[in-house]
Amino acid sequence: QITLKESGPTLxxxxxxxxxxxxxxxxxxxxxxVGVGWIRQPPGKALEWLALIYWDDDKxxxxxxxxxxxxxxxxxxxxxxxxxxxxxPVDTATYYCAHRPPPGIMRFDPWGQxxxxxxxx
Amino acid sequence: QSVLTQPPSVSAAPGxxxxxxxxxxxxxxxxxxxxxxQQLPGTAPKLLIYENKKRPSGIPDRFSGSKSGTxxxxxxxxxxxxxxxxxxxxxxxxxxxxxxxxxxxxxxxVL
Numbered sequence: 001q002i003t004l005k006e007s008g009p010t011l012x013x014x015x016x017x018x019x020x021x022x023x024x025x026x027x028x029x030x031x032x033x034v035g036v037g038w039i040r041q042p043p044g045k046a047l048e049w050l051a052l053i054y055w056d057d058d059k060x061x062x063x064x065x066x067x068x069x070x071x072x073x074x075x076x077x078x079x080x081x082x083x084x085x086x087x088x089p090v091d092t093a094t095y096y097c098a099h100r101p102p103p104g105i106m107r108f109d110p111w112g113q114x115x116x117x118x119x120x121x
Numbered sequence: 122q123s124v125l126t127q128p129p130s131v132s133a134a135p136g137x138x139x140x141x142x143x144x145x146x147x148x149x150x151x152x153x154x155x156x157x158x159q160q161l162p163g164t165a166p167k168l169l170i171y172e173n174k175k176r177p178s179g180i181p182d183r184f185s186g187s188k189s190g191t192x193x194x195x196x197x198x199x200x201x202x203x204x205x206x207x208x209x210x211x212x213x214x215x216x217x218x219x220x221x222x223x224x225x226x227x228x229x230x231v232l
Contacts, residue, residue: 049221063218109168
């Protein structure tokens, strides 16, 4: 059974850097074709993809947020970390991590429960 | 504004059928597989359909997916009150701004 869980601060101040950790079980990020993605959802709004990291350390970012995002993986700890710099109140959202199963067809299954991050001074 | 276009809301009575459309372009839906996600109130999204029409294990056959050209459709038959949720389509966009794209979501109300 695959599970993922997001962790990190629930409140950050404007201009600060957000660091979120996705801890997963039931799969290995060293397995060919596997990936982990980050997706966020502002309150009452739609899903927005942020970043994706693959088993071979290939990384993809949302073009509109690329300059602010960094995604890394620690295969030995079964963790993926997302950092987002220069946080703004508009970045207030629930942040989800999700498993991207092999082979190459894009889909996320399953998702973590999500963590709400509020940006406020 | 989302790259993929979905109707904001649809509604139907219990037992009826409903369809949800997802419109894109040649750089996304036109040349890539589509997935659909169900988000029940207060919960994380769940994969409902992948590769345009395949259902993950445990998803009832009341849910179906199809794709034609640059549009995709999610169909739900035998509507139940438990199907009330937000539904999102998603795919890969192969344009210069490559990445995962989602629709704006459709709120399904079972009257």
